Amino acid sequence: MALIAAAPVSAQAGSHWYNAPADVPAIALRPFVDISTEAFTAVKTFNAVFGERTAPFWGGGLQVVLWRGRVYADLGASRLLKKNGELVGERAFVNEGVAYELGIPLRSTIKSLELVGGYRFNVTPRVIPYVGAGFGNYHYTEESDFAAPAENLDVEHGGYIFQAGAELRAHRWIGVAGDAHFTRVPGILGVSGVSQQFATDLSVGSRAREKDLGGWAVRLKVVVGR
Amino acid sequence: MKFQGGAAGTVSVQSLRTVSTTAALTRRPDYVDFDIVTIDAAEDPAQVAAALRQRPDVEWAQPAYYLHTNLVPNDPDYKSLQWNLPLIDVEKAWDIQPAAGSSITVAVIDTGLAYTNATITANIFGFRGRLGTYPAIPNAVIPYSAATQLITPGRVVAPHDFVLDTNMPLDFDGHGTHVSGTIGQLTNDGIGVAGVAFNVKLMPLKALCSEWDVLFGTPVSRCSTDDNVAQAIRYAADNGAKIINMSIGRDTAPNCATNRNQPDCAPAIEDAMNYAVGKGVFIAIAAGNEFNEGNPTQTPAEIASRIQGAVSVAAVGVFKEHASYSSSGSWVELAAPGGIGGREDAGYVWQQTFDFRFTDTFELPPAQYERPRFDMLRSVGYAGTSQATPHVAGVAALLMQQGVTSPAAIEAALEKFAVDLGATGKDELFGYGLIDARNSLFGLGLAK
Numbered sequence: 262m263a264l265i266a267a268a269p270v271s272a273q274a275g276s277h278w279y280n281a282p283a284d285v286p287a288i289a290l291r292p293f294v295d296i297s298t299e300a301f302t303a304v305k306t307f308n309a310v311f312g313e314r315t316a317p318f319w320g321g322g323l324q325v326v327l328w329r330g331r332v333y334a335d336l337g338a339s340r341l342l343k344k345n346g347e348l349v350g351e352r353a354f355v356n357e358g359v360a361y362e363l364g365i366p367l368r369s370t371i372k373s374l375e376l377v378g379g380y381r382f383n384v385t386p387r388v389i390p391y392v393g394a395g396f397g398n399y400h401y402t403e404e405s406d407f408a409a410p411a412e413n414l415d416v417e418h419g420g421y422i423f424q425a426g427a428e429l430r431a432h433r434w435i436g437v438a439g440d441a442h443f444t445r446v447p448g449i450l451g452v453s454g455v456s457q458q459f460a461t462d463l464s465v466g467s468r469a470r471e472k473d474l475g476g477w478a479v480r481l482k483v484v485v486g487r
Numbered sequence: 488m489k490f491q492g493g494a495a496g497t498v499s500v501q502s503l504r505t506v507s508t509t510a511a512l513t514r515r516p517d518y519v520d521f522d523i524v525t526i527d528a529a530e531d532p533a534q535v536a537a538a539l540r541q542r543p544d545v546e547w548a549q550p551a552y553y554l555h556t557n558l559v560p561n562d563p564d565y566k567s568l569q570w571n572l573p574l575i576d577v578e579k580a581w582d583i584q585p586a587a588g589s590s591i592t593v594a595v596i597d598t599g600l601a602y603t604n605a606t607i608t609a610n611i612f613g614f615r616g617r618l619g620t621y622p623a624i625p626n627a628v629i630p631y632s633a634a635t636q637l638i639t640p641g642r643v644v645a646p647h648d649f650v651l652d653t654n655m656p657l658d659f660d661g662h663g664t665h666v667s668g669t670i671g672q673l674t675n676d677g678i679g680v681a682g683v684a685f686n687v688k689l690m691p692l693k694a695l696c697s698e699w700d701v702l703f704g705t706p707v708s709r710c711s712t713d714d715n716v717a718q719a720i721r722y723a724a725d726n727g728a729k730i731i732n733m734s735i736g737r738d739t740a741p742n743c744a745t746n747r748n749q750p751d752c753a754p755a756i757e758d759a760m761n762y763a764v765g766k767g768v769f770i771a772i773a774a775g776n777e778f779n780e781g782n783p784t785q786t787p788a789e790i791a792s793r794i795q796g797a798v799s800v801a802a803v804g805v806f807k808e809h810a811s812y813s814s815s816g817s818w819v820e821l822a823a824p825g826g827i828g829g830r831e832d833a834g835y836v837w838q839q840t841f842d843f844r845f846t847d848t849f850e851l852p853p854a855q856y857e858r859p860r861f862d863m864l865r866s867v868g869y870a871g872t873s874q875a876t877p878h879v880a881g882v883a884a885l886l887m888q889q890g891v892t893s894p895a896a897i898e899a900a901l902e903k904f905a906v907d908l909g910a911t912g913k914d915e916l917f918g919y920g921l922i923d924a925r926n927s928l929f930g931l932g933l934a935k
Contacts, residue, residue: 310933352930354891356899361891363930365583403932407583414935454931474934 287329291486294321296342297442299478303471306456309360310367311350317342320373324484326381333391334378346370352405355458365406371474372400373444377422390427391440397422399446399474420446420475428484436484444475488539488548489521506538558582560675564866568837569680570805571669571824575878577683580885580924588684588884592644593670593730594723595877596716597663599656600691601841601861602643605631607657609703611858619853631657632862634664636672636679636839637689645726648693649715650705659861660697661840665869666734667691668838669877670884679866680837683881683924684888690728692719695735698849699859711735716787717755720770724763729887731763731770732880734873738777739786744793753786760787764796769887769894771879773872774801775814785814792818796894798901801917802826802875805833807908809916813872820918821901822908823878826870835868836875843867882924889928900927 296319301307307314320339327333340346345368352365379393397420404413426440450456451472459471503510509527526535539548558581559565565572572578581587606628613623648656658664667689672682696710709715716735723731743752760770775785788799799818802810802825809815810827826835842863848856883897891897904927905920913919 306933350933352932354896354900354903354930356893356896359896361893361896361900361930363889363891363928365929367932369933401934403935405929405932407579407929412929412932412935414932416934450934452934454934456934458931 286487287327289326289330289487291324291326291436291484292321293324293335293337293438293482293484295319295337295339295480295482297339297478297480299442299476301476302445302473303450303456303459303476305358305360305459306450306471309353309355309362309455309459311348311369316348316371318371318478324486326486330389331381332378333381333393334376335393335395336374336376338372338374340372341370346372353455355455355462358459358462358464360455367403367405370400370402374398375422375444377424379424381428387430388427389430389436390425391438392425393423395422396420397444397446399444399449401449401474416449418446418448418474420444424480426480428482434485434487436486438480438482438484440480440482442478442480444478446474447472449474488524488536489546491544491546503539506542507535510535558585558675560681561677562674562679562681563677564680564837568832568866568868570833571826571836571874571878572681572683574803574805574807574824575882575922576925577882580882580928583925583928584885584889586686586888587674588671588687588881588888591684591730591884591887592688592690592728593684593732593880593884594690594692594719594728595663595667595670595732596692596694596719596723597658597666597732597734598660598695598697599648599658599663599693600637600643600646600667600689601632601634601658601661601664601864602638602646602689602691603631603633603655603657605657607631607861611702612704614702614849616849616853618851621849621853621856624858627858629858630860630862632864634668634839634864636676636864637664637668637682639673642671642688644688644690644728645722646691647719647722649719649722650693650696650700650709650711656691656693657861658691658693658697658841659699659703659846659859660695661843661846661867662697662734662869662873663691663693663695665836665838665840665867666732666873666877668840669836669874670732670881672838679839682838683878684884687730687881687884690723690726692723694719699846702849713753713755717759720756720759720763724766724768729768729892730880730883731768732877733770733787734773734871734876736773736775736785736788738783739789741784743784743786743789751786753790756787757790760790760794760797764794764894767892767894768796769880769883769897770794770797771876771883772797772799773876774799774816774819776802776812776871776873777814778812782814782816784816784818788814789816789818792820796898798879798898799918800872800876800879802870802872803908803917803921807906807921809909810870810872810875812870813875813916815915817915819915820898820913821879821905822917822921823875825872825875826868828870832868835870837866837868839864840867879922882922882927885924886927900930
């Protein structure tokens with residue numbers, strides 16, 4: 262008497278890295294929405310003006326998954342999850358590493374458009390870790406009460422991104438992902454303003470950090486698609 | 488924008504789309520006869536408005552410019568006489584800080600202040616003057632008036648005379664009253680001229696004598712001494728002053744920084760200044776008017792350069808030029824309007840004080856000499872680092888009202904936002920430059 266154990270049908274499919282259902286397309290388009298909390302690298306600068314170094318963001322975009330789920334590319338946009346999409350703080354002045362608020366309202370917006378590509382790993386059919394890297398365009402605005410037009414700011418600069426996380430396939434068509442998202446955005450902070458004061462103040466350690474508009478974010482993402 | 492005929496309609500919306508694909512009409516506000524068009528933030532409103540104006544169905548179109556308040560005082564002599572306040576951008580500073588120091592007390596260590604009405608009876612000594620011998624005037628009845636453009640009920644705090652150790656620091660010179668006027672003369676009241684921090688409280692502390700103090704019998708040995716000044720500084724700090732103005736000084740040794748226990752140094756004043764700054768008091772000190780007299784080092788101005796939270800102040804004229812009398816040295820830290828003298832009104836800083844035609848009767852020939860009157864007031868022009876210094880004290884009061892309470896931070900703010908004059912960077916004539924009241928209060932944004 263022989264036991265015949267037939268191999269699972271999926272193991273005999275063309276893509277072998279995970280037991281993807283046969284109907285997972287070779288290329289999938291998956292829209293997503295996300296929400297995140299970012300801790301800005303320029304700690305002293307953000308604390309000086311806004312009184313805090315973290316801020317919530319929300320966004321969304323489109324993910325393209327290739328090679329039957331192995332490779333992905335995200336194109337996403339995000340903005341501050343705040344009233345009017347603004348961070349509200351006060352103009353300040355820095356002396357020997359200490360900031361003094363001046364009570365003049367200042368409002369900032371941060372918007373991003375990011376393109377990230379990465380790799381999805383075989384662990385289990387339901388939990389799919391991934392890592393990725395990419396670049397983005399970051400749009401920063403700043404305006405204050407009593408400011409002449411030339412004293413407000415509207416500027417864009419490129420930056421780069423690293424991310425790592427995992428997607429949980431909650432449903433055939435829904436995935437929920439959590440990831441850590443690191444951005445580095447030079448060229449906006451550190452040129453002028455409080456950020457420049459901190460970036461050049463010899464009494465401040467880690468001055469270079471005050472030139473970076475990026476930071477670490479923890480992100481929750483809901484993806485629709487196979 | 489306004490459409491021809493006053494009403495927006497289908498035709499009008501089409502007009503918008505030909506000049507801006509993002510243009511949209513908002514709901515017309517009540518009580519207006521125009522429409523508001525919104526466009527994407529990336530578009531230039533001036534260009535869109537210009538394009539709309541070319542349309543035949545558009546009566547007018549303009550960007551929604553931002554307006555701001557801009558306090559220009561209605562004091563009648565402000566525009567004609569007070570070049571000094573616009574020079575340091577005080578009008579825009581008032582927009583930011585309209586309270587103008589209402590919660591701040593400024594101590595003025597000087598010849599006193601015309602702060603109360605009085606009738607003084609004095610035995611005036613005889614003396615030998617420049618034009619001859621002047622007789623004594625016994626039982627002279629001398630009228631005295633408070634400076635009407637400076638004194639309001641409750642404005643004067645803890646007055647003290649350190650010359651006679653009384654609580655009546657009456658000014659018999661006019662200098663202290665004039666300096667106090669630059670700091671806090673009543674403003675926008677339709678009278679006379681204006682002051683920088685026109686709502687501050689004033690603490691007149693008399694440490695210096697005038698000719699009349701001596702002629703009234705004050706011993707010269709009690710006049711204008713270092714111990715008077717040192718006491719006054721400590722008193723100010725202990726009685727709630729947050730700013731001290733000292734438009735005073737004398738020659739000193741050039742190396743008191745390395746050895747203050749030598750003739751001409753001022754250790755008593757230096758210790759008092761450190762005490763006051765340690766209690767959160769900012770000190771502004773005149774740099775001196777001795778540039779043409781050998782330019783000796785001046786104290787307490789030189790001491791200020793060694794204390795973060797005390798500054799020495801040089802003088803500039805209406806064109807931001809160095810005032811020829813203004814002492815110079817490595818200890819000069821800031822500059823402010825002091826006037827250059829001469830024949831023009833713009834060579835002086837104008838504030839209300841005594842009409843010297845009625846006070847300086849000792850300048851008249853003996854035959855015309857008579858008792859003085861201190862009840863005749865007018866706007867008088869003075870020039871000197873004495874006049875420059877209270878501009879700094881006034882701006883410091885505005886900054887302190889804004890929330891910058893550390894004296895060292897106030898000094899750093901004034902120096903950082905000063906307009907560099909002369910040689911690039913800090914120099915011996917102007918220090919870090921001409922103070923800028925508006926930018927000192929406006930500060931910095933995150934990235935701009």
